[in-house]
Amino acid sequence: MKFNTKAIHSGQEPEKRTGAVVVPVFQTSTYAQESPGKHTGYEYSRTQNPTREALEACVAALEGGRHGIAFASGLAAEDALMHTLSAGDRVVCSDDVYGGTYRQFERVFRKHGIDFAWVDTSVTANVEKALEKGAKILWIETPTNPMLKLTDIRAVSALARKAGALTVVDNTFSSPFFQNPLELGADVVMHSSTKYLGGHSDVVGGIIIVREDELAQRLRFVQNAVGGVPGPWDAWLVLRGVKTLGVRMQRHFENALQVARFLESHPKVERVIYPWLESHPQHALARSQMSGMSGMITMYLASDLDGARRFLEKVRVFTLAESLGGVESLIEHPAIMTHASVPPQIRGSLGIADTLVRLSVGIEDVSDLLSDLDAALAAV
Ligand SMILES: *Cc1c(COP(=O)(O)O)cnc(C)c1O
Numbered sequence: 001m002k003f004n005t006k007a008i009h010s011g012q013e014p015e016k017r018t019g020a021v022v023v024p025v026f027q028t029s030t031y032a033q034e035s036p037g038k039h040t041g042y043e044y045s046r047t048q049n050p051t052r053e054a055l056e057a058c059v060a061a062l063e064g065g066r067h068g069i070a071f072a073s074g075l076a077a078e079d080a081l082m083h084t085l086s087a088g089d090r091v092v093c094s095d096d097v098y099g100g101t102y103r104q105f106e107r108v109f110r111k112h113g114i115d116f117a118w119v120d121t122s123v124t125a126n127v128e129k130a131l132e133k134g135a136k137i138l139w140i141e142t143p144t145n146p147m148l149k150l151t152d153i154r155a156v157s158a159l160a161r162k163a164g165a166l167t168v169v170d171n172t173f174s175s176p177f178f179q180n181p182l183e184l185g186a187d188v189v190m191h192s193s194t195k196y197l198g199g200h201s202d203v204v205g206g207i208i209i210v211r212e213d214e215l216a217q218r219l220r221f222v223q224n225a226v227g228g229v230p231g232p233w234d235a236w237l238v239l240r241g242v243k244t245l246g247v248r249m250q251r252h253f254e255n256a257l258q259v260a261r262f263l264e265s266h267p268k269v270e271r272v273i274y275p276w277l278e279s280h281p282q283h284a285l286a287r288s289q290m291s292g293m294s295g296m297i298t299m300y301l302a303s304d305l306d307g308a309r310r311f312l313e314k315v316r317v318f319t320l321a322e323s324l325g326g327v328e329s330l331i332e333h334p335a336i337m338t339h340a341s342v343p344p345q346i347r348g349s350l351g352i353a354d355t356l357v358r359l360s361v362g363i364e365d366v367s368d369l370l371s372d373l374d375a376a377l378a379a380v
Contacts (some may be wrong), residue, residue, distance in 0.1 A: 066211050
């Protein structure tokens with residue numbers, strides 16, 4: 001089966017008792033047993049829930065994995081992966097990750113004795129060097145947030161395998177429609193389903209996808225033992241979003257490419273970063289490991305902080321808000337908003353300047369998006 005067919009049918013057989021075509025919201029905490037210990041396979045909803053299982057099976061199929069393990073948020077999914085480690089273990093990590101990932105690793109798990117080495121994984125040689133000291137996990141985000149740097153998934157996962165480390169890819173920015181890290185050699189894919197999977201900015205969730213049974217068992221154990229599970233309603237909302245993932249991503253891509261080209265030719269814009277532009281330094285790598293790009297664009301305004309503020313106050317169709325990946329276009333200022341938890345000197349070294357603006361291009365009519373940006377840029 002191909003992508004859109006899987007999105008609509010994987011894990012989503014008509015319900016047995018009534019034939020309900022849509023997987024019901026099993027809003028129950030517990031399940032009746034016939035005799036002590038004799039049950040239908042469902043005991044308690046932290047451990048098993050049919051709505052959540054449908055979501056897990058569907059996203060696993062979309063990523064080419066065998067197991068999906070869903071969580072209450074993307075960060076809860078990351079927390080579960082970190083909980084498979086022990087004090088003294090080391091993680092090699094992309095230096096330009098989601099701000100909350102950085103905060104969790106440095107401020108929660110470092111205290112528990114996990115060591116994190118932050119490297120620019122867009123340069124494969126850096127990864128090779130960092131892995132020399134050994135690591136349990138190589139954690140990459142590609143494209144990164146907000147600088148849209150790419151890491152060569154094939155190359156680094158081969159290096160990690162040799163070094164005995166698992167490769168984890170935060171695939172939130174691409175969605176399974178444009179990039180399938182397991183097929184490129186990675187061991188684990190993680191998504192904030194709050195973003196493209198859910199797609200409507202109405203739910204917070206996370207999910208991990210793996211191929212190997214033993215690794216899935218370890219993660220299932222943490223899912224149940226730590227308990228960061230999504231409720232059945234949230235699982236249902238993400239599953240509903242996933243059905244249209246393919247059509248939404250195609251439209252995000254079409255719109256974003258036009259917006260990126262428009263911005264690139266605009267005199268008030270200093271530089272546009274979008275992996276599908278020929279000007280992106282890793283455009284060839286983008287084409288070799290992705291089949292397209294989502295709606296995420298980063299740009300530097302030819303201005304200063306005040307100019308950036310005026311621009312962001314002036315947009316009308318774009319909404320000034322954190323988050324990304326929904327049908328509506330959002331715009332934000334990483335240094336003040338999403339990446340405020342990254343220390344200023346690290347922000348500076350990554351290029352997260354005061355004139356940096358991040359766009360999440362939605363699926364509205366692109367002509368409205370272009371005229372909105374054009375009008376707001378006049379204020380810069
Ligand atoms: C949002 C996001 C996360 C965290 O997910 P939550 O659902 O907000 O907990 C992790 N990684 C990336 C790339 C994200 O965009």
